[in-house]
Amino acid sequence: MLLKSTTTKWAGLIVAMVIMLLVMCASVIYGYTETNWRTAIEAFRNYNGSNEHIIIQTVRLPRTFIAAAVGASLAIAGALMQTLTKNPLASPGLFGINAGGGFAVVVAISVFSVNNLQAFNVLAFLGAAIAAIIVYAIGSLGRQGLTPMKLTLAGAAMSALFASFTQGLLVINEALLDQVLFWLAGSVQGRKLETLMSVLPYMGIGWIGSILIAKKMNILSMGDDVAKGLGLNTGLIKMTVGVLVILLAGGSVAAAGPIGFVGIVVPHIARSIIGTDHRWVIPLSGVLGAVLLICADISARYILMPQEIPVGVMTAIIGTPFFIYIARKGFNGK
Incomplete structure (x- = not known):
């Protein structure tokens, strides 16, 4: 842990937020069409309808906000899941959320001939939410109720099942592959602000709820027996965490498709900087998740x-070395 006192933690969080704002500005400016800081400012102060101004306002600005919101949501969801499952490799993909959302979109296109992006968003969110609910229900079966091991196994099984169904539909219908391949890889390209606004209320509830539940997550991280001994209703807290993860990750899948590794890597980076207190880990994870996905x-x-x-390909390239390191560290117990 690099930052130990409350003052340094506040300073670190503020610095991270400044960095996030800077990379958001860079995202608006840099791309295939050459623009600069002055052009970007003029696009909002004195819009003239030029190609550069149109690109900045209608292309780069929406994808910047979407990338920031999705990155923050995935990182916070990953932090919650790693505590809930006691698994250092836990991420929204573990709940079958990514696979469920992808399967719903593929079914909508192949069976119902849906080709509207807004419909994709709604269906992806519903598919992601249903997948997470099924995993949660399966993980809660049995005498001991919801346990980290059962939840992890149920999530892995459902992820594999939905992924297999998706691949099967794509093999049967090759024309379908061209329509959904870019979305299935995870992308913020071509998204509009309307896309973000349709899922922002769910993400917002997830962000606020995660911060409000942070103190109880600290107690839950001590183990169920200790948490119950301290008077915590572990069943209610776990259910609340499950709902928050569905809102955060489901909204992310609906907005940008299944994007991996952000939810795995970022919470570990946040803990290495600011410690294990969720009151700090959750907001820092959100900021760093936004920075990572925008970059x-x-x-x-x-x-x-x-x-x-x-962008899902880039997060895989960036995240794979961290994933290997975390896996080795976690399983070696070091």
Whole structure:
């Protein structure tokens, strides 16, 4: 832990927020079409309808806000899940959320011929939420109720099941592959502010709820027996965490498709900086998650310019080394 006192933790959180604002500004400015700080400012102060101004207002600004919101949501969801499951590799993908959302979109296109992006968002959120509810219900079966091991196994099983169904539909209908492949890889390209506004209320509830429940998450992290001994209703808290994860991760999948690794990597970085107190981990994870996804999106614009690669590919490239390190550290008990 780098920051130990309350003062330094506040300072670290403020610095992280400043960095987030800077990378958001960079996301608005940098891309295939050359613009600069002055052009960006003029696009909002004296809009003239030029190609540069249109791109800044209608393309880059929405994808910047969406990337920030999705990155923050995935990181906070990952922090909650890692505490809930006692699994250092837990992430929204563990709940089957990504796979459930992807499967819902593929079914909508292949069976019902849906081709509207707004419909994709609604269906992806519903599919993600249903998948998470099924995993939670399966993980709660048995005498001991919801346990970290059962939840992890149920999530892994449902993720594999939905992924298999999705791949099966794509194999049957090759034309479908072209329509959904970019979305399934995770992308904020081409999204509009309306996309974010449709899921922002759910994300907002998730952000606020996660901060409000942070103190109780500290107690839950001590173990169920200790938490019960301190008077905590562990069943209610676990259910609340499950709902918050559905809101955060489900909204993220609906807005940008299934994006991996953010929920795994960022909470570990936040804990290494600010400690294990969830009252600090949750807000810092949100800010760092936004920074990571925005930086990944900026990088995705330049790798194969003039073409762009999905931001989900960039997070995989960035996150894989961290994933390996966390896996080795977690399983070696070091």
